[in-house]
Amino acid sequence: MEVDEKMIFLYLFIVVSLIGVYFFTRILSFKKEVKRIGKQLQDYNNHKTNKKIDMALIEKNIEYIGVEINNLIDLHVKEKREKIRLENELKQTIANMSHDLRTPLTSIIGYIQMAEANEVSIDERIEFISIAKERAKRLEILLNDFFELSVIESSEYQLQPERLDMKTLTIDVLMSFYDRFNDKNMEPSFAMPESDVFILADRSAVTRVIENLISNAIKHSSGIVVVGLEEKESTVKLIVQNEAHHLTEKDVALLFDRFYVADQSRTSKSTGLGLSIVNSFMSKMNGTANGSLKEGKLTIMCEWKSMEKYRK
């Protein structure tokens, strides 16, 4: 049986060498895979690609490296996008500002040019100049609002929280609007709670929020204005409601946008920044501001945490 023994050895040799080849190729493929990952990372770092790592899924531990590299890429992308978003916001702000300034400026120059003309009478000239002056004043308010907004939003602006009696404060502010309500023959209705309501917040900021909300309601409504205050589940809500038949859902969604004026023609005296200021103050105070529209009534609701919450 000598021949057969040789044959058996031959078979054994084939089997062993097959196993050897298997392990050898496996090690080679690991090596190749690690090299490929390195190459992909190099391309990523040289900005040749933004592709995440892909790999031959042959070994758990190599795959694990891939997972973590991809997580890192995710982080990187997120930060990059955030930067781009901020840049775009800035660009948009500048573009919007120049747009907001151009139209009133054109009209001011127009009135001045007309006043300069020889054929106009003195009376007309005075009228033109006074219109131009009024427009210029509106521009000034707009610029002041811009300035205020940028101050509020800057990180250096610090609020000084104190214990505030919301009920008294709201009524105080409302009283100061007495004349303006009278001018438009409007009667605000109140919905105040029985007990006192306290929050921990900056007095001037809260005052400004209430002022802006009420003045916004007076400006845009001819009907009823409801001002309400309620305390529920450790939050304090200030609600200002007014009639707004000309608004749509879409307008409401954009209400707090910096450059949004529902009345696109920009005829009204508002600058459109009142609610943006409210929004900025509210987020500075860790509160929220929301708008909703129901049956032609616009409700703006500001929420603070009540003092109860702080005591606990």
Added chain:
Amino acid sequence: MSNQIRVEWFKLQRNRTFWILLLTSTCISALLHYLVIIDWWQMGNTAFDSVDLSEMNALSTFTVPLFFNLIVGTLAAFFISNEFSQSSVIKNQIISGSKRSHIFLAKYLIFSLASIVVTILIPLIVGIIEVILLGYGEIFTPLNLLFLGRALGLFSLQFLGYTAILVLLAVITEDSGKTIIFSIVFTIIMFAVEKLMRLPIINMLYENSIFYQFSEVFKCSMTYSELIESILIAFVTIIILIWCGIYMFNKKEIK
């Protein structure tokens, strides 16, 4: 490429046709082996007789192209062609940015592996188990086992050439029905050529094809030159067919 192979493997594991064929093959071979071993079905003149392995005679059924094509053709139809026509998942594979040649090769490899398991390994293992269980275990001498190893090893090599034909067919027809029909027609033609053809040129070609080798590899003794010839024929066939397949697949418009 290893990813493509893993994909095909994953798909094979979840391919219903594959499991049905596996079960069918197990049942048929169990039955055939049983009938042969109890001498209910007497086959004479097989390659296994000549090496005193008559109890394994049933295996010779599985070495006839007309028969094993039914199994392998069906698998090709439902594992490969189906992806082109029915679910058109082949689109996803192409879009994923893998090389088409890699996709083709992976399909070929896994399909061949599945085919070898279903048509060669299962009948062999079932046969060996039955022979041992029914008390004929002593027929397996080292010499016999060496014969089985050599014959089935070479047969598998030729078989790889055949699976390459089927993959090519499946890729060209893109339709499961057509794949089955064409593969049956093809085996019938080859059968006819074997039995009826008298033209010397065609005979010469046939004798150097894997179809001739399917029976040649079961000769009880082979010279080294015959061995090398057999291996060469198989390799040349595989390489040419795969090259054709990749060429066709590369040029293909995927629907």
Added chain:
Amino acid sequence: MSNYILRTKQLSKQYRNNLALDEVNISIKKGEIYGFIGQNGAGKSTMLRMVTGLSLPSEGSVELFGNDNPRELTIAQKRIGAIIESPAFFPNMTALENLEVHRLQKGVPGKDCITKSLELVGLNDTGKKKIKNFSLGMQQRLGLAIALLSDPEFLILDEPTNGLDPMGIVELRELLKKLNREKGLTILISSHILSELHQLATCYGIIHKGRLLEELSAIELDEKCKQHLRIKVDQPTKGATILESALGTTDFEVMPDGTLKLYSYLDDVRKVSKTLTDHQLVIEHLSQAGDSLENYFSKLVGGERA
């Protein structure tokens, strides 16, 4: 890195006697959402199939991420996620299994991407349900999950709103916007309805009978489609003042080049021109401009037909 994600040069496709695509040149920059508009059979899918490597161009070339030779193109395709025509799945597998197939195919490390991607499209609770029992809308979402699996840089969607209900369309639009904003994903989306892509696309390519008729940005399109009077007078500032004082409207804009765009008085152009002339202004140009989206589209396509 090239600034262009996709460029095609004189891309043409001939099917026997039928010229499906005729020398199309489009270019898509990084971060754009490109709306590819055309009627059914205009050649949208033909074009997308060539971009994704499903079919080969008869003439011209495709350049992806600045690569245009076939070898690099295949590699570049790994950076794409796409649904062409309809999404394709293994009907007997679950959503998870289908995604796993694709994950292996693309070689994405870690199975986390599967759950993330399913969450993104809102399909994270389909469990053992096989795809063949999915509704058409769910299949579309799953297709999107597959396309997004590898977190691609460029997403190609061919008529993705087919089979989606109106709610689904809104969700899809929001999702695409979010991905574009948060990841800088560049998107190519085809549709036969222009208005469907309005508010989403930042750029449009309009294709008809295999030819690219026009490529324009969303801003340009809006400009063309907003109804207004274009007025050009010799003294723009005075013109603006007169519009304000004599016509009592401020519903206008002063463009940087001095053109006035008046959004009211569209039905009384004579009054506008008379008022302006009465105030000693010379009108150099006065015309009505703007179209509805669909009007604009059919005009463009119709014009080509005539």
